Amino acid sequence: MQNFKAYVLIFLLIPFSMFAEDGSQLWLRFPNVKNGISADKIISKGNNPTIEIAKNELTNFWQGQTVELRTDKALKNQKDGYTIKSSSDKITISSSKEIGLLYGVYHILRLQQTKSNINNLNITEKPSYDVRILNHWDNLDGTIERGYAGYSLWKWEDLPNKISPRYKEYARANASIGINSVVLNNVNASPNILRKDYLDKVKVLADIFRPYGIKVYLSVNFASPKVLSGLENSDPLNKNVQKWWKDKASEIYQTIPDFGGFLVKANSEGQPGPQDYGRTHADGANMMADALKPYGGNIMWRAFVYSPSKEDRAKQAYLEFVPLDGKFRDNVIVQIKNGPIDFQPREAFNPLFGALKKTPEMVEFQITQEYLGFSNHLAFLAPLFKEVLDSDTYSDGKGSTIAKLTDGTLRKNKFTAISAVANIGEDKNWTGHHFAQANWYAFGRLAWNHSLSSEQIADEWIKMTFTDNQDFVKPVKDIMLTSRESVVDYMMPLGLHHIFASGHHYGPEPWGDYKGGRPDWSPVYYHQANEKGIGFDRTKSGSNAVSQYFPPLDELYGNIKTTPENLILWFHHVPWDYKMKDGKMLWEELAYKYDSGVKNVREYQKTWDKMQTYVDSERFAHVQSRLKIQTKDAVWWKDACLLYFQQFSKQPIPYDIERPVHELEDLKKIKLNMGHHN
Numbered sequence: 001m002q003n004f005k006a007y008v009l010i011f012l013l014i015p016f017s018m019f020a021e022d023g024s025q026l027w028l029r030f031p032n033v034k035n036g037i038s039a040d041k042i043i044s045k046g047n048n049p050t051i052e053i054a055k056n057e058l059t060n061f062w063q064g065q066t067v068e069l070r071t072d073k074a075l076k077n078q079k080d081g082y083t084i085k086s087s088s089d090k091i092t093i094s095s096s097k098e099i100g101l102l103y104g105v106y107h108i109l110r111l112q113q114t115k116s117n118i119n120n121l122n123i124t125e126k127p128s129y130d131v132r133i134l135n136h137w138d139n140l141d142g143t144i145e146r147g148y149a150g151y152s153l154w155k156w157e158d159l160p161n162k163i164s165p166r167y168k169e170y171a172r173a174n175a176s177i178g179i180n181s182v183v184l185n186n187v188n189a190s191p192n193i194l195r196k197d198y199l200d201k202v203k204v205l206a207d208i209f210r211p212y213g214i215k216v217y218l219s220v221n222f223a224s225p226k227v228l229s230g231l232e233n234s235d236p237l238n239k240n241v242q243k244w245w246k247d248k249a250s251e252i253y254q255t256i257p258d259f260g261g262f263l264v265k266a267n268s269e270g271q272p273g274p275q276d277y278g279r280t281h282a283d284g285a286n287m288m289a290d291a292l293k294p295y296g297g298n299i300m301w302r303a304f305v306y307s308p309s310k311e312d313r314a315k316q317a318y319l320e321f322v323p324l325d326g327k328f329r330d331n332v333i334v335q336i337k338n339g340p341i342d343f344q345p346r347e348a349f350n351p352l353f354g355a356l357k358k359t360p361e362m363v364e365f366q367i368t369q370e371y372l373g374f375s376n377h378l379a380f381l382a383p384l385f386k387e388v389l390d391s392d393t394y395s396d397g398k399g400s401t402i403a404k405l406t407d408g409t410l411r412k413n414k415f416t417a418i419s420a421v422a423n424i425g426e427d428k429n430w431t432g433h434h435f436a437q438a439n440w441y442a443f444g445r446l447a448w449n450h451s452l453s454s455e456q457i458a459d460e461w462i463k464m465t466f467t468d469n470q471d472f473v474k475p476v477k478d479i480m481l482t483s484r485e486s487v488v489d490y491m492m493p494l495g496l497h498h499i500f501a502s503g504h505h506y507g508p509e510p511w512g513d514y515k516g517g518r519p520d521w522s523p524v525y526y527h528q529a530n531e532k533g534i535g536f537d538r539t540k541s542g543s544n545a546v547s548q549y550f551p552p553l554d555e556l557y558g559n560i561k562t563t564p565e566n567l568i569l570w571f572h573h574v575p576w577d578y579k580m581k582d583g584k585m586l587w588e589e590l591a592y593k594y595d596s597g598v599k600n601v602r603e604y605q606k607t608w609d610k611m612q613t614y615v616d617s618e619r620f621a622h623v624q625s626r627l628k629i630q631t632k633d634a635v636w637w638k639d640a641c642l643l644y645f646q647q648f649s650k651q652p653i654p655y656d657i658e659r660p661v662h663e664l665e666d667l668k669k670i671k672l673n674m675g676h677h678n
């Protein structure tokens with residue numbers, strides 16, 4: 001009977017798995033390609049595992065002319081770049097490195113997938129950043145901090161013996177968009193990752209990733225010497241501690257000769273660090289940098305530091321790091337979150353960018369949607385990434401954008417880098433929401449070329465992932481391009497930030513005031529709503545965080561009239577009846593913003609339902625059901641925030657917008673149990 005049931009089950013499942021689209025293919029879908037060109041139509045000298053991969057991709061998927069893969073040492077300053085030249089009967093891809101040839105192959109495959117012209121090509125590509133790195137916040141027990149796509153891809157308990165096929169698929173997906181480095185484990189790092197048994201597991205992953213041009217980095221715990229080997233302390237000025245890290249480096253590089261380096265979260269949110277011993281971040285970073293230096297390894301030292309204090313949280317990283325400028329070794333780079341608080345739907349850019357004149361800086365983005373509705377909400381993040389990269393800091397005069405400060409244009413760093421926290425897990429579709437794949441894709445494409453537009457990235461991704469039918473591409477692209485702003489509108493418009501429910505960061509909790517807890521983990525600290533108005537005063541009369549910005553931004557943000565309205569409540573405490581540029585009162589403007597966020601998502605539902613004929617049923621239903629959740633959540637956000645703020649504004653919700661469907665008191669009772677702190 002048991003067996004019979006099993007057969008019925010298998011029988012029932014087969015047809016579904018046959019017709020269901022395989023989410024694991026990401027954007028590397030070639031639905032109409034049975035096979036590519038024959039091997040004799042590939043001209044290439046020499047053999048190497050990377051070239052082998054390139055050739056396989058061509059024989060599997062390339063349907064065009066003969067391809068010549070040419071290593072050309074003269075192209076040396078192209079970094080991982082390549083050139084592509086084509087005539088009607090031949091395409092030549094040249095690069096000084098094998099990985100450049102593989103990138104070139106993915107380039108022509110992208111052209112084919114997006115039905116772009118492939119004749120008379122004359123393309124030169126050179127990456128914007130040397131190191132294009134994903135940060136996984138994966139724990140050694142298989143869970144992922146802020147991960148919304150299932151458990152970790154890394155099966156630590158199976159490694160080094162059992163190898164999941166997904167390791168290779170993951171590497172391939174990254175290579176196809178130019179990502180060349182990964183941090184495997186959470187910045188809240190277990191010291192165990194540096195144990196010999198774990199290094200043997202890491203080695204297996206590094207070996208699999210290497211032919212795809214990917215280097216492995218690890219997050220390390222600053223207290224490792226003490227915890228792992230029983231040293232008296234982990235003080236960076238202690239000779240025994242320094243020797244411990246040197247020995248560890250030698251052990252790592254014997255196992256993984258091209259190991260990338262360490263990512264470090266120190267003295268932040270309870271993690272150990274050099275300050276435990278009265279030392280500075282520079283002391284800590286330099287000790288590790290000296291240990292890795294002989295092998296060419298890098299230290300990515302995070303600037304995400306803040307502690308409960310009277311000082312505005314938004315000012316703390318700057319205050320901590322600016323005095324250390326110039327004190328770091330040249331293989332240290334300071335990794336800075338895009339905003340000074342924490343990956344909010346919209347933040348002012350982090351004033352630390354450009355403020356370190358003698359220390360290399362890199363951006364940390366968050367692809368995983370900790371603060372943008374997890375993998376339930378559709379939010380295309382290229383516009384957020386671009387907004388940050390294109391922000392002008394004025395550090396070295398007009399035009400000192402974050403992109404130019406970090407890509408080597410304005411500062412001649414030994415190396416340049418850009419990072420983002422991954423949204424990848426073992427879900428079949430990798431990222432929880434099918435559209436969240438686009439954010440992994442967008443980060444890779446922008447790390448390769450930060451001048452690409454959000455529109456172009458969305459266009460490519462849709463055509464590769466779904467179809468090039470314009471009746472689908474156009475409306476879906478419209479959804480994607482407006483989606484992040486819609487999330488801002490229904491969650492935290494006009495510069496509001498961090499009014500999330502504590503711990504899980506999913507729903508709204510503007511009433512959260514953590515009596516007796518940390519004020520900097522409470523929404524009321526961030527929105528400051530009272531009878532007079534709403535918003536965080538960061539001008540001279542408040543925390544004076546505006547002074548951390550270079551002129552003219554300090555003045556511009558310091559003056560309510562010249563502050564961009566999408567950040568007005570970030571920098572100012574604004575009276576409810578303040579007249580906005582469109583003539584509305586602040587209270588009304590806020591209400592209309594929330595309403596427009598909700599309306600947009602309702603439109604996305606309508607649009608998506610019309611797309612049914614262009615999408616396989618699995619992906620259609622998946623996205624449809626997530627949009628339902630998103631719409632309900634948007635209404636929840638709108639009602640919670642407007643009903644709560646209305647207690648202070650004492651104004652009616654404008655009568656032409658949708659009425660609340662919840663009672664404030666009921667909303668306050670909603671308790672989601674999704675774990676974690678603040």
Ligand SMILES: CO[C@H]1[C@H](O)[C@@H](O)[C@H](O)O[C@@H]1C(=O)O
Nearest residue numbers: 137145146187188265304342
């Ligand atoms: C990894 O810890 C995260 C933490 O989960 C997140 O909520 C916090 O805001 O940022 C931290 C960080 O970036 O270190």
